[in-house]
Amino acid sequence: MSDSSPISVRHLTKIFPGQPQGRRWPALDDLTIDVPRASIFGLLGPNGAGKTTLVKLLLGLARPSGGSGTLLGAPLGAVAARRKVGFLPEGQSFPEYMTARQFVAQGAALSGLGRREARERAVPWIEKVGLSGVLDQPIRTFSKGMKQRLGLAAALAHEPELLFLDEPTDGVDPGGRREIRDLVVGLREKGITVFVNSHLLGEIDQMCDHIAILNLGRLVTEGPTSEVKTKALGGASARDRVRYLVSSVGDDMRPFLAQIPGLIDRVDPTGTSLEVMLPATDNAASELIDFLRAAEIRLRTVQPLEASLEDSFIALIQADNRQRLGGSPQ
Amino acid sequence: MRNILLIAEEWLRLVRSQKSFRILAGLSILLGLLLAAVEITPEEVKVLWSFRIPLGGTAESPVLANEIVYGILSFLITLLPLITAFVAVFTTGGVVPEMIRKGRLEVLLARPVRRYQVVLGAYVGGLVFTALIAGILLLATWVGLAVRGRFIGPEYFLNLPVIVAQYALISVITVWIGFTLRSGGAAIVVTLLLWFLGKMASGAYAIMVASKELTMDKELEGFQGFLAGPAGKVVAAAWWILPKPGELGVLTNQILDACLEDGLTRRLLTRAKQSAELAAATPPLADVAFSSGALIVFLLALTSWSLSRRDL
Numbered sequence: 001m002s003d004s005s006p007i008s009v010r011h012l013t014k015i016f017p018g019q020p021q022g023r024r025w026p027a028l029d030d031l032t033i034d035v036p037r038a039s040i041f042g043l044l045g046p047n048g049a050g051k052t053t054l055v056k057l058l059l060g061l062a063r064p065s066g067g068s069g070t071l072l073g074a075p076l077g078a079v080a081a082r083r084k085v086g087f088l089p090e091g092q093s094f095p096e097y098m099t100a101r102q103f104v105a106q107g108a109a110l111s112g113l114g115r116r117e118a119r120e121r122a123v124p125w126i127e128k129v130g131l132s133g134v135l136d137q138p139i140r141t142f143s144k145g146m147k148q149r150l151g152l153a154a155a156l157a158h159e160p161e162l163l164f165l166d167e168p169t170d171g172v173d174p175g176g177r178r179e180i181r182d183l184v185v186g187l188r189e190k191g192i193t194v195f196v197n198s199h200l201l202g203e204i205d206q207m208c209d210h211i212a213i214l215n216l217g218r219l220v221t222e223g224p225t226s227e228v229k230t231k232a233l234g235g236a237s238a239r240d241r242v243r244y245l246v247s248s249v250g251d252d253m254r255p256f257l258a259q260i261p262g263l264i265d266r267v268d269p270t271g272t273s274l275e276v277m278l279p280a281t282d283n284a285a286s287e288l289i290d291f292l293r294a295a296e297i298r299l300r301t302v303q304p305l306e307a308s309l310e311d312s313f314i315a316l317i318q319a320d321n322r323q324r325l326g327g328s329p330q
Numbered sequence: 331m332r333n334i335l336l337i338a339e340e341w342l343r344l345v346r347s348q349k350s351f352r353i354l355a356g357l358s359i360l361l362g363l364l365l366a367a368v369e370i371t372p373e374e375v376k377v378l379w380s381f382r383i384p385l386g387g388t389a390e391s392p393v394l395a396n397e398i399v400y401g402i403l404s405f406l407i408t409l410l411p412l413i414t415a416f417v418a419v420f421t422t423g424g425v426v427p428e429m430i431r432k433g434r435l436e437v438l439l440a441r442p443v444r445r446y447q448v449v450l451g452a453y454v455g456g457l458v459f460t461a462l463i464a465g466i467l468l469l470a471t472w473v474g475l476a477v478r479g480r481f482i483g484p485e486y487f488l489n490l491p492v493i494v495a496q497y498a499l500i501s502v503i504t505v506w507i508g509f510t511l512r513s514g515g516a517a518i519v520v521t522l523l524l525w526f527l528g529k530m531a532s533g534a535y536a537i538m539v540a541s542k543e544l545t546m547d548k549e550l551e552g553f554q555g556f557l558a559g560p561a562g563k564v565v566a567a568a569w570w571i572l573p574k575p576g577e578l579g580v581l582t583n584q585i586l587d588a589c590l591e592d593g594l595t596r597r598l599l600t601r602a603k604q605s606a607e608l609a610a611a612t613p614p615l616a617d618v619a620f621s622s623g624a625l626i627v628f629l630l631a632l633t634s635w636s637l638s639r640r641d642l
């Protein structure tokens with residue numbers, strides 16, 4: 001399995017010499033994962049979890065303090081393996097005086113294409129990310145979202161086997177986000193492995209077939225997206241529980257919450273509107289409604305909600321923080 | 331090699347996009363036009379067609395005219411290269427930090443590019459830039475002089491490699507500091523400082539070397555005695571270590587000699603004497619070439635090594 005994984009790391013650890021004060025744990029701590037070929041692999045985690053650090057170690061931009069790994073079969077840091085790798089970094093800065101075409105062609109040439117070939121391949125990719133109108137404009141005239149799209153074209157023009165995207169839709173408008181998402185899904189169909197770092201859980205949920213969650217430098221959980229979502233909810237399958245959004249016509253429901261039959265979990269932002277989690281039995285909804293009506297609550301709506309990746313993510317991170325930081329807030 | 335050139339090309343685009351490049355090229359052409367506007371004969375200086383300044387000489391005794399021509403040529407040949415290298419340092423000093431600013435270097439190095447290639451790319455880019463700007467300057471002034479019938483031998487263009495060599499010696503410091511401190515200002519200041527120290531070491535070393543072969547002024551004898559002691563070792567060490575583009579001036583002088591015309595024979599007599607003195611007081615070119623080459627290789631290797639050890 002690990003032989004054919006485009007990315008495989010074992011006990012990878014990174015301690016930066018100049019880490020911020022008060023941070024006692026390594027930026028990346030004893031990480032072991034394998035990324036399946038032709039998957040879209042999402043790496044999630046709060047700010048400072050070590051997501052970018054992992055990408056830097058994989059690309060040879062920083063050196064591991066411990067552990068090992070391979071990138072497309074070659075040991076980390078091997079130059080030749082990067083011919084087949086594309087990278088869209090977070091917060092990229094561009095040579096503003098170059099045009100879109102020059103920039104993408106230069107990148108492709110540095111990745112090993114012949115000059116002419118690089119120039120030819122640049123154009124369709126720039127068109128694909130929606131920048132055909134500004135092919136020969138200097139980058140300094142581009143907006144943030146246009147630059148992000150350009151970065152994506154530059155990461156793809158040499159047709160890599162493995163693509164790293166660090167916050168790919170940062171600064172891109174909703175239409176553009178969907179285009180980028182569709183493009184990435186299209187890449188998977190061509191057999192390209194995509195490794196995405198993102199905060200946008202909805203996006204990861206829609207796009208990724210595998211995810212890993214990182215917190216405070218350590219792997220919290222990892223696996224196919226549906227499994228991770230389930231694991232977060234206490235090991236039970238998402239199918240065993242249902243979440244309802246309940247709202248009333250101005251009545252405060254909080255005093256009755258504790259008595260709701262079968263209640264597993266709750267989120268009560270206002271009192272006139274709350275989320276409750278119940279066992280997924282056939283009559284759970286009618287029992288909930290009966291109970292609330294008996295309490296003379298005037299109900300406006302009772303709406304079942306799907307368990308989201310966000311629920312799982314927050315539950316997992318909170319549990320991990322409780323365990324590692326002794327419940328103190330981060 | 332290909333990667334080095336690709337990076338040098340980006341570097342050149344960056345320099346070319348800066349105003350200073352256009353200003354420099356413009357000034358060179360302006361200088362060429364100025365030279366084209368002036369004709370110097372033994373009798374007079376003719377500006378354009380009608381404005382004349384009498385010099386009062388004749389074809390047999392063209393003293394003043396020769397002095398003026400000599401002045402122009404020695405300005406073009408000995409001073410301009412130095413000015414060009416100086417301006418090039420200012421123009422290119424900020425480019426390395428600009429090129430490797432956060433978020434740019436990562437993208438370059440995430441490709442199959444080795445770190446030394448980025449360092450060499452920046453260095454080579456600077457050399458090409460200087461060659462370009464010096465080429466424009468030499469061509470413009472050469473054509474300018476030729477327009478009024480004063481042809482200079484093709485030796486004039488030997489200045490190009492000399493200018494580039496001088497800049498190569500200076501800019502290796504700019505590249506080193508630029509990569510290490512990531513600051514254009516620091517790169518320029520340190521470069522100028524070491525250039526200045528190198529010039530002082532050169533001066534003192536010349537006196538040391540000359541003392542063996544030439545009788546010097548009385549007042550220098552005390553200094554020579556001083557340099558015979560341990561201080562001499564320090565001066566010699568400084569001379570070997572520091573950049574000394576000025577030592578290439580010997581070459582410049584030879585080019586000037588080659589360019590001077592027959593009409594300037596009278597002036598040439600004094601020049602010949604000056605040149606001989608200068609040559610005697612100059613350390614062997616082989617020593618200059620060796621120590622300069624070693625400095626360039628050492629600093630480029632050091633810069634590449636420290637860059638390759640750094641986490642981005």
Ligand SMILES: Nc1ncnc2c1ncn2[C@@H]1O[C@H](COP(=O)(O)OP(=O)(O)OP(=O)(O)O)[C@@H](O)[C@H]1O
Pocket residue numbers: 016017018019020023027045046047048049050051052053054090641642
């Ligand atoms: N060059 C560096 N020197 C010192 N510490 C660093 C360096 N780079 C990252 N760190 C530290 O390592 C930790 C992980 O940072 P990293 O950038 O990997 O987080 P991240 O998960 O990508 O966060 P974000 O979501 O904000 O992008 C942070 O605590 C950060 O301060």
Ligand SMILES: [Mg+2]
Pocket residue numbers: 051052053090166197
């Ligand atoms: Mg990050």
